[in-house]
Amino acid sequence: MLLVFPVFNIYGSSLLLLSIQGLIFSFLLLKRYHKQRNASDLLLGLILLITCYHQTTYTIGFMEWYDTYRTTKVNYYLIDFSLALAPLLFFYIKSTIKPDFRLSEIRLWHFIPAIIYFLIKVFILISDLQSTGFNEVQNGPMVINFEWKYVNPFLFLFRTIQMLLYLAFSFQIFFDFREKIKHYFANTYKLELNWLQNFLAAYSFLYLFYSIQTVVNELIVDLSWIQEWLFYLSSGIAIIYVGIKGYFTKVTELSSIDFASFAVPANKEHTLIKRISEDKLSARQADISSYFAEHKPFLDPELTLISLSEKLDMSREELSDVINQGFESRFNDFINSYRIQETKRLIAEGKHKNLSLLGLAFEAGFNSKATFNRAFKKSENQSPSEYLNQLSK
Incomplete structure (x- = not known):
């Protein structure tokens, strides 16, 4: 049977539609940042963009990309940006609750792991481009013998610890801020605080879901693409929620609170x-x-x-x-x-x-x-x- 990309089915089409909606809200947030210069819009726009980007492998996979193009090199260019996602989540929460937050407060060292990983991926690509018979295979020797064997296990372990720490820091500053409000204000900004709490809960759920799924896949039983699809469907639904609520919830009300006056x-x-x-x-x-x-x-x-x-x-x-x-x-x-x-x-x-x-x-x-x-x-x-x-x- 001759396979032709794209093939539209419930698995690939659902991820595609959810990701497109997420990209639309990412664009709207980045456009609003360009006009109003609210750091929270830029950070949330980038978070949505990365989350949508991480859907690509499974979206095109279910649409028969890998079966149609057996020697595709697309995975060399689909880089995991989750090492940048964790600090972005933390800085988004900080930008919504800290008066006069500036992007200059974001320190580069938070993104050093993501930069190192990006350079490793570039090194793997350059090395495999020079290998014999690379054009006839989908994955070269550096991917099979180095990335899959050493980089990916270390990446999963490091990413799991990193995300856990950044989520913990995010929840800590959020709960501290919420407690402060209760001491000084009769209006507790319930709508805005509920959004931030649900935002953190959504990414905590995705983090836990992905971690459990990876452990099961690596240590217990090989999961099929369809079984792993549930995580990406959940991620797509989270994208829609975060996009809609994040765009329409006016978090600038929180960042305008100046506790210094108290x-x-x-x-x-x-x-x-x-x-x-x-x-x-x-x-x-x-x-x-x-x-x-x-x-x-x-x-x-x-x-x-x-x-x-x-x-x-x-x-x-x-x-x-x-x-x-x-x-x-x-x-x-x-x-x-x-x-x-x-x-x-x-x-x-x-x-x-x-x-x-x-x-x-x-x-x-x-x-x-x-x-x-x-x-x-x-x-x-x-x-x-x-x-x-x-x-x-």
């Missing part, structure tokens, strides 16, 4: 070490409770520690200490507790008959459904809808 001046640092006296603590608690009862500052969805301290004519350090020590709460949880009580008050007044639960949440100062549901369940041990159903019984 920093404690050096000459006041000692006040944070020493706890507020019990008498002063009680007095400040009473002042805050009175102010909240009268002015309801929690109704402002953009309320921050700084803006509240200005309203109370209190230093932000002292306000933070009173909330943490006196009310035994973080700023975000403290404000949301008032918003939940306000929501319950509105329900008690029958406002739920004219407004949805989400409408009541917005009236009470919440700015997202997810934050409202999470805070309500944490406080009341039941969802808002369960609370409402219980009242109607």
Whole structure:
């Protein structure tokens, strides 16, 4: 049977379509970077581009490239860029949460392994080009006796450790940033933070999937191309998710947060070490409770520690200490507790008959459904809808 490239089937066509969509979003991100110069757009565009590029071997394989062109040399030019992907993931997260992040902060040493691997691939190509009978085979002696035997096993081991470390660093700076927000802001930027968490989860899943698949293939049983296709299908689906969410989620909101304005001046640092006296603590608690009862500052969805301290004519350090020590709460949880009580008050007044639960949440100062549901369940041990159903019984 004469094979002709391209052959369209469910395996190759699905990978091709997913990769094309990913390339479109990569182009859109790079185009937006050219106009707006947001480093996060450039980094995410490159991440998508590399992920799509890594689909090439299996995409053209299922489309019968290797059977049609038996002596093809295409694999010499399909270089694994995953050694560059790991640091790019880390710098993307950093670019979204660090104010005034600049591309100049990206250090070349993070990409030295990728550069060394690229040079090795060039060396293998040049060596095999000079070998006898190279035009009659698909893979030359350097690929078979050097790359497959020594380079690839070392590459897998190094890449696995590298990706694990960079993902760990990425999760660490992400969780630290998320915790900071909860201490200073009532608005927890749920949409943006959920995107970053899901982005890291998607690439963690692909990393784990690929690692397990490789170990099984090398040590337990040889997997067929169709069995390995599941990983590349998962990668393609991840490409679409990352492309769509990454393009439409405005992460510049996060990178504009300047925590330096919350920093404690050096000459006041000692006040944070020493706890507020019990008498002063009680007095400040009473002042805050009175102010909240009268002015309801929690109704402002953009309320921050700084803006509240200005309203109370209190230093932000002292306000933070009173909330943490006196009310035994973080700023975000403290404000949301008032918003939940306000929501319950509105329900008690029958406002739920004219407004949805989400409408009541917005009236009470919440700015997202997810934050409202999470805070309500944490406080009341039941969802808002369960609370409402219980009242109607």
